Amino acid sequence: MPKESSFEVKVGLAEMLKGGVIMDVMNAEQAKQAEEAGAVAVMALERIPALIRKEGGIARASDPKMINDIQKSVSIPVMAKARIGHFAEAQILEALEVDFIDESEVLTPADEHNHIWKHEFKVPFVCGCRDLGEALRRIGEGAAMIRTKGEPGSGNIVEAVRHMRQVQSEIKRLTTMNQDELMAAAKNLGAPFTLVQQVAKLGKLPVPNFAAGGIATPADASLMMQLGAETVFVGSGIFMSDDPVPRGKAIVDAVTYYKDAAKLVEISTGLKSAMKGVDMSEIPEGERMQERGW
Amino acid sequence: MKPIGVLALQGDYEKHLNTLVRAEIPAIDIRYPDQLLEINGLIIPGGESTTMNDLMKRVDFHTHIADFAKTKTVMGTCAGLILMSKKVKNDDQINPLGILDIEVTRNAYGRQLNSFVDTVEVEIDNDHSQQEVAFIRAPKISTVGKSTTILGKHNNDIVAVKTGIHYGFTFHSELNENEYFHKCIFSDNIDFQKENNAA
Numbered sequence: 001m002p003k004e005s006s007f008e009v010k011v012g013l014a015e016m017l018k019g020g021v022i023m024d025v026m027n028a029e030q031a032k033q034a035e036e037a038g039a040v041a042v043m044a045l046e047r048i049p050a051l052i053r054k055e056g057g058i059a060r061a062s063d064p065k066m067i068n069d070i071q072k073s074v075s076i077p078v079m080a081k082a083r084i085g086h087f088a089e090a091q092i093l094e095a096l097e098v099d100f101i102d103e104s105e106v107l108t109p110a111d112e113h114n115h116i117w118k119h120e121f122k123v124p125f126v127c128g129c130r131d132l133g134e135a136l137r138r139i140g141e142g143a144a145m146i147r148t149k150g151e152p153g154s155g156n157i158v159e160a161v162r163h164m165r166q167v168q169s170e171i172k173r174l175t176t177m178n179q180d181e182l183m184a185a186a187k188n189l190g191a192p193f194t195l196v197q198q199v200a201k202l203g204k205l206p207v208p209n210f211a212a213g214g215i216a217t218p219a220d221a222s223l224m225m226q227l228g229a230e231t232v233f234v235g236s237g238i239f240m241s242d243d244p245v246p247r248g249k250a251i252v253d254a255v256t257y258y259k260d261a262a263k264l265v266e267i268s269t270g271l272k273s274a275m276k277g278v279d280m281s282e283i284p285e286g287e288r289m290q291e292r293g294w
Numbered sequence: 295m296k297p298i299g300v301l302a303l304q305g306d307y308e309k310h311l312n313t314l315v316r317a318e319i320p321a322i323d324i325r326y327p328d329q330l331l332e333i334n335g336l337i338i339p340g341g342e343s344t345t346m347n348d349l350m351k352r353v354d355f356h357t358h359i360a361d362f363a364k365t366k367t368v369m370g371t372c373a374g375l376i377l378m379s380k381k382v383k384n385d386d387q388i389n390p391l392g393i394l395d396i397e398v399t400r401n402a403y404g405r406q407l408n409s410f411v412d413t414v415e416v417e418i419d420n421d422h423s424q425q426e427v428a429f430i431r432a433p434k435i436s437t438v439g440k441s442t443t444i445l446g447k448h449n450n451d452i453v454a455v456k457t458g459i460h461y462g463f464t465f466h467s468e469l470n471e472n473e474y475f476h477k478c479i480f481s482d483n484i485d486f487q488k489e490n491n492a493a
Contacts, residue, residue, distance in 0.1 A: 002412040009409045012430040012469050016340050016373070019304040038349060040304060040342040075385060075400060076342055077431070099406035099431070122407055256303050256325065256349055 010124035010144035013077065013099065014208040017041055017145075017231050021221070021252045022210075024048045024235040027066065028073035034238070037248025041077040041099070043233065044070045049106045049153025049289065050236035050275065059107040061089040064096055071098075079126070084293055085111025094123045100145070102126050103138075105292035106152045106235070113294060118142030128212065130163045130290060132170035136191035136199070139207055146205055148229070149290040150213015153236045155277025157220045159290060160213045164227045167209070174200040213290070216241070216274045218254030218267045225258035242272035298480050299324040299333035301359075303349040305341020305373060309468040310476075317473040319483045327358035335367040335480055338374030340430065340466050343400065346373055347388045356389060363393045367459045369479050375462035376400060376433050383436060395439030395457045398464075402434035414465065416446035416454050418478045425474055427465040435464060 003009065020040030025031040031042045046062045047055065061082050071078045077099035082089040084103055089110075093101050103116050105128050118125040119142035127138035128149035135146045148167070150160030170189070177185060177200060186196040198206050211229035215221055216237035224232055234251055241247045250267045257263040285291070300310045302323035314321035314337075322333065330336070336359065338346075350356055359368065370378040379390045381397040388400075403409070409430045416425055435452045438444060445461075446454030453464045467475045477484070 002410040004410040005407070006411060008470065009411055009428060009430065012411075012428050012466065013406050013409065015306040015309060015469060016342065016430055018306060018308065018341070019302070020342065020345055035344060038345045040345050076344060077406065094407075097405045097407050124406065252345070252349070253352065260325075 005122035007142075007144065011207055013124055014126075014145040017077070018208060019255060020231050021248070021255055022079065022231065022233045023238050023248060024233075025070065026239065028069045030239055030244070031070045031074045031078075033245050034248060035074045035076055037238075037245050038252035039076060039248065040231070041079055042070065042074060043079045043081065043102060043235075044098075045081055045106075048236045048239060050155070050240050051153075052106065053153045053287075061086070061093065061107065064092065067093075067096055067098065071096075081107055082116070083107040084109040085114050085116060087116045090116050090121060094121055098123060100124050100126055103143075104128065105149055105289045109292050115141050115294070126210070128290075128293060129167065131166045131189075132174075132199070133189035133191045134293065135167060135205060135209075136189065136195040139195055139205070140192040143207065145208050145210060147210040147212040147233055149293070150211070150215075151280065151283065152213050152289045154214045154280070154283065155216045155237060155240070155275040156280060157214045157216070157223065158280060160211055160215065160224060161227065163213075163290075164211060164224060164229060167205075168228050171199055171204060175203045214277075215251070216277060218250045218264060221251045221254040222258040222264055225255060231255070237275055240275035247271055247274070295320065295483060295485070296332060296334040297322045298335045298337065298483055299329065300337045300339060301346075301355075301374075303355075304345050305339040306466070306468060307339045309466075310337050310339050310371075313468045313471075313473055313476050314480070316471070317477045317480075318485050319476065319480050320485055327353055327355055330358055330362045333366075334483055335369070336362060338368065338370040338377055339468070340372035340374060343373040343376040343388055344385070346377060350377070351389070356391060360391055360393065363391070363460060367461070367479065368393055369461040369463075369475070370394070371463045371466050371468065372430065372432055375464055378460065378462050380439065393457065393460050394455060394462045395442045396435050396455055396462065397437040398433045399436050400433050401431050403429060403432055406431060411470070412448060414446050414448045414453055418445055418475070421478065423474065425467060425472060426470060427463075427467050427472070428469045429465050432464050
């Protein structure tokens, strides 16, 4: 009997996206540009994080028609975002047959205590995290891919670096512990014990670990890959820049050749201005998207 | 002995590298065309065929792999098989290498909801077996040329083929810790000394 939608099949698609760039797009035309630039997948959303930040209001899942137009325009996987805890939005996205659902802090949360129970869905989910405990809680709920939260729409890499370093150092710490220390570690992390055991043994997350939030340049992409990311999401960084397609291509190249500084010189040369970006001190604490999620 | 290379531009190349290592076959990742001189065989992994094709074009990998394939074995899984085919029926953005005499259709099973894991029956070099493999947004082989041997089917679909010294699979064996295919195809490269030492 074929096993459809098993956890293995969900993680399988995440494996295929490794070493690539997933780009945020707001319409079919941008989706085609992203595909032309070499994106491995597109994230369909009505407003990219930088615009949500600027315009305010409640950010919800996108119009099905807009997602469907994008699905028809490209052959690569199409992802879409649902609000944290909004399982009805996720059910609609699944019925639309999107290839991945991002339960995302970029949208306004719908539930301040619970995330979606993702095991129940046939479509795989990706979720954001700031530390290992958060990553393992999401995997416990059924996420097949984890990404750093960073600070969405900021064009500022500092938070994604903080979150990736935090996750990696907590993983390293687990691998040095004895069996009898792992229960207390699970308690302190607020993470499921069996997943803590698994991470201690593997020395990595049991699902692919991607970077997101603030990536704007080829060098940002290389930095995140060198810190242990297996793929990068670029949200506002491409279509808020002055030259989306060349910049998209350059970031795609940077992910493949992330260890080759000479090649990165070539890749980074001659691009127009990156998105302007904001310093973290300009974003009041209550308005930081990364704080959404529990 | 020269190692087996895994094309590491994008996709699940790490899974292939790990599989080769488990099979005691020396392996390296390949990102530049001149590295092809250092290897004895090449694996083109799964991933997004449009992205891999684009990254290959940027450094003229197409010409170099086509040359390499004149004397050395190339194996492809999923997107790798698409890139090795003669023609991609529903995508003219991809420039296939033409080293497998087949025509393929991309994403032929549908979107991710239609991805699955199942058992396939295969016969490689007179060895008949059943293998559990994963079909992730998999392609289908629509036409097989005269020079191509069918190595396996799933239901009525051809899922494993061989043209000359080259092998193509529409599925992934590398995702579920299965070394069977890598061992069969690259057995001449197994480091027996290492294996004997381990035993």
